[in-house]
């Protein structure tokens with residue numbers, strides 16, 4: 380199977396962010412970057428499909444400035460065969476504009492399966508993969524936690540609130556990956572060395588018109604400091620009183 | 630005058646709270662800027678019974694699509710039907726940012742080639758624009774966006790708009806699906822409802838969540854008992870718990886699980902790792918029970934009890950039962 384995985388470079392979230400001087404960006408000083416969480420799961424799932432079949436190709440694609448090359452190399456060090464950078468220096472926020480560029484690239488690739496993370500962990504829209512599918516006229520199953528194939532049919536499971544759906548569609552198709560299929564492997568030293576020699580092609584991105592503008596980024600209001608009601612089960616009556624009289628949730 | 634649209638989410642033939650949240654948002658918008666509220670509900674024949682409840686929450690018109698092929702969620706046929714309808718004079722369309730809404734809303738936005746504001750916690754209409762707030766970066770940054778195209782597609786974070794009654798006519802109009810709904814390529818073959826709890830994470834105004842501090846799967850009965858005592862609560866879990874297989878993955882709350890903002894979130898034996906906080910920090914009231922008084926969960930909890938969760942939960946359950954009876 381020929382598989383494309385679309386991946387995004389995002390900052391490590393385990394920090395206290397600062398907003399950039401323009402008010403619409405994150406101050407990147409001192410931040411570490413990596414493959415967005417769910418995109419990493421998608422890369423791993425793609426590699427496992429290829430390894431199980433002992434055939435096929437995994438191509439990773441990322442849209443962005445030259446720093447995404449590091450992200451693409453990381454995916455190749457995990458085992459992806461080659462990479463495509465859709466070069467675009469200015470940040471793009473609107474999923475539809477990004478989807479336009481990805482769809483243009485994917486339409487010529489002859490892929491059996493295109494994979495995305497279910498959402499990127501920074502902008503958190505959960506829309507890009509779906510919009511690519513609409514633009515390409517391909518069937519898509521989003522946010523899947525299990526993936527199987529039965530001949531030319533994709534069989535997947537999608538988590539809902541407190542339940543799940545079993546979903547099928549024919550190949551070629553797009554799937555977006557939730558947690559549950561596979562945790563990404565760590566690149567081996569051998570993988571890292573091999574990735575340096577794997578092909579990474581750079582092309583200009585055909586980003587579409589943005590459907591919305593990002594006006595502001597801000598840190599959320601801090602929660603008011605809470606309090607320890609007490610210790611052990613003796614604190615229960617006071618907690619219940621507070622829930623009733625102060626928080627009014629009982 | 631443009632109209633305001635809301636999608637009425639159902640599962641297994643039942644109306645979801647997400648539907649009432651979307652209708653309430655549409656009603657509030659129409660009351661502010663004018664226009665009719667039109668709500669679409671699709672399902673197997675008989676789904677129209679829910680029209681009354683949609684009317685009670687402010688639907689002027691309820692568009693009903695009945696077909697056996699809508700017994701399960703049918704994303705392709707729904708998206709085509711919605712896109713065809715929304716092309717006619719709508720100012721905005723509200724969906725829930727539920728699992729279903731997050732699948733459906735971007736399909737519709739892409740078909741119409743208009744903007745989508747996902748997982749919105751606040752919105753305002755001003756002139757020809759819609760300004761929406763959307764938390765990103767695991768909840769650590771709030772992004773403010775402006776959508777100019779019409780209709781603006783908005784998916785609302787569950788709990789951001791609470792269902793409110795505002796009775797209107799809710800005139801039922803039966804409409805056909807765009808295209809043959811039985812010909813969709815993407816087919817949901819089964820919807821499997823897990824767990825015993827009546828309410829799930831998408832519906833419940835109260836969430837009782839358990840972490841590794843519960844020690845073993847069997848102790849989750851203590852969490853379920855507290856949820857039952859509240860009567861309107863669902864059970865959630867941390868990744869440590871779903872990794873252990875004590876609870877299904879669909880119960881996981883956090884960065885890689887569900888994003889929830891209930892009225893009350895009770896964290897039992899949960900340390901408060903940032904990846905967990907990412908999924909629940911917008912809850913209105915947070916209670917934490919943890920034996921370690923330094924646990925990070927206490928930093929965001931409104932009320933904390935330091936102590937053994939296994940000892941405290943049964944006492945709390947009895948106290949909540951008593952309070953409910955007294956109320």
Ligand SMILES: Cc1cc2nc3c(=O)[nH]c(=O)nc-3n(C[C@H](O)[C@H](O)[C@H](O)COP(=O)(O)OP(=O)(O)OC[C@H]3O[C@@H](n4cnc5c(N)ncnc54)[C@H](O)[C@@H]3O)c2cc1C
Pocket residue numbers: 416839840841842843866867868869870881882883884885886887897898899900901902903904905908918919920921924936937938939
């Ligand atoms: C990429 C990535 C994504 C992740 N996504 C998520 C996610 O979506 N959701 C999520 O939850 N986690 C997620 N995690 C995992 C997260 O980092 C934490 O490991 C996890 O949340 C910890 O779960 P916990 O609080 O149950 O367990 P622990 O951190 O082990 O905490 C257990 C707590 O229980 C307390 N305790 C122990 N015994 C008792 C007792 N008898 N009475 C009272 N308290 C007791 C302890 O003091 C401790 O604070 C993710 C991690 C990564 C790397």
